[in-house]
Amino acid sequence: EAGVVQSPRYKIIEKKQPVAFWCNPISGHNTLYWYLQNLGQGPELLIRYENEEAVDDSQLPKDRFSAERLKGVDSTLKIQPAELGDSAVYLCASSRTVDNEQFFGPGTRLTVL
Amino acid sequence: GESVGLHLPTLSVQEGDNSIINCAYSNSASDYFIWYKQESGKGPQFIIDIRSNMDKRQGQRVTVLLNKTVKHLSLQIAATQPGDSAVYFCAEISGNTPLVFGKGTRLSVIA
Numbered sequence: 427e428a429g430v431v432q433s434p435r436y437k438i439i440e441k442k443q444p445v446a447f448w449c450n451p452i453s454g455h456n457t458l459y460w461y462l463q464n465l466g467q468g469p470e471l472l473i474r475y476e477n478e479e480a481v482d483d484s485q486l487p488k489d490r491f492s493a494e495r496l497k498g499v500d501s502t503l504k505i506q507p508a509e510l511g512d513s514a515v516y517l518c519a520s521s522r523t524v525d526n527e528q529f530f531g532p533g534t535r536l537t538v539l
Numbered sequence: 540g541e542s543v544g545l546h547l548p549t550l551s552v553q554e555g556d557n558s559i560i561n562c563a564y565s566n567s568a569s570d571y572f573i574w575y576k577q578e579s580g581k582g583p584q585f586i587i588d589i590r591s592n593m594d595k596r597q598g599q600r601v602t603v604l605l606n607k608t609v610k611h612l613s614l615q616i617a618a619t620q621p622g623d624s625a626v627y628f629c630a631e632i633s634g635n636t637p638l639v640f641g642k643g644t645r646l647s648v649i650a
Contacts, residue, residue, distance in 0.1 A: 430582070466547050468628045468640025469583065482637060517582050528638065530582025 428452070430531035432518050438537045444506035447534045451499065451520030458495060459528060460503050461517040469517050469530075475501065476524065508538045547626060551647045558616040560644045562629035567610060569631035574603060574614045577643070578625045586614070586627075616646075624648045 431450040439445050451458050456477050461469035472491065474482040477498040486493065490509070495501040505512055515533040552558045564572070570591040575583035589596045589603045589612075596603050602615040612629050626643040 466643070468630070468643055470640070471637040474637065519582070524635075527585050527588075530584070532581050 430518055430520055430529055432516075432531040432534055434534055435532060436535050436537075438539065439508055440539050441510055442507040444504065445508050445536060446502050446504045447516050447518075447536075449501045449503070449518030449531060451501070451518070452529055455520035455522055455529075456498070457521045457524050457526075457528075458501050459519040459521075460493060460501070461519065461530075463515040463517055463533065465514070472503070474524070505536075508536070510538050512536060513538045547643050547645045549645045549647060551649060552619050554621060554648055554650050555618055558614075558619045558623070558646055560614045560616075560627050560646065562612040562614075562641050562644075564610050564612060564629065564631045564641060566631060566633050566639070567607075569633040571632040572603070572605060572612055573630045573632075573638070574601075574612075575628045575630060575640075576623075576625045577628065583628060583640075619646075619648050621648045621650055 433448050437445055458475040460472040462472050463469040471485055473480055473486045473493050475495045478495050491505055493503045515535050517530055517533045519528040519530045521528045573588045574586040576586050577583045587598045587601050587603050589605050594605050600617045604613045616623055624647055626645050628643045629641045630638045632638055
């Protein structure tokens with residue numbers, strides 16, 4: 427069984443530019459999560475989807491961040507415009523339901539110059 | 540002691556020795572705890588979990604101990620191997636709240 431797939435693995439952009447990350451969860455997993463992980467810290471939840479519905483986005487900075495999961499499968503996370511402080515690893519995870527084990531992807535490492 | 544930002548607590552052990560990684564959690568209402576292992580360039584990987592109605596759970600080479608009185612969780616790794624070198628995070632869940640990760644500990648295994 428393939429794991430959670432994320433792309434790109436690395437992204438370097440200049441501040442004020444837009445950037446997008448893509449996640450393909452494990453097949454059959456209804457719940458999808460986006461996390462932010464700063465260097466030396468544990469992941470912090472940005473948004474959680476149940477199928478195509480965002481059920482917890484309280485930690486998502488909505489002035490510049492947006493996410494979508496249009497068909498309840500793949501998801502994209504976008505930042506526009508990016509700021510220097512957005513440099514971090516963006517992790518995607520999925521689980522069968524919200525009560526099941528989460529499986530994490532390898533993450534996208536974003537560097538904003 | 541506590542470390543912030545780039546300065547992860549580090550534990551160095553000799554190959555073959557046992558490792559004990561500690562975690563203090565904050566929410567006394569948390570009812571489910573998980574230990575994750577994160578290798579460089581990878582996402583966190585589930586190791587073992589424990590519910591709040593238990594105080595000990597064993598897996599293959601790993602044991603998790605839970606002390607709810609002092610809100611303390613530990614991960615014991617028996618016969619530590621070079622492949623165990625990674626950053627280890629504890630995480631807690633309370634009801635329907637999101638998974639909350641604690642500060643990580645970097646385990647370095649000396650061959």
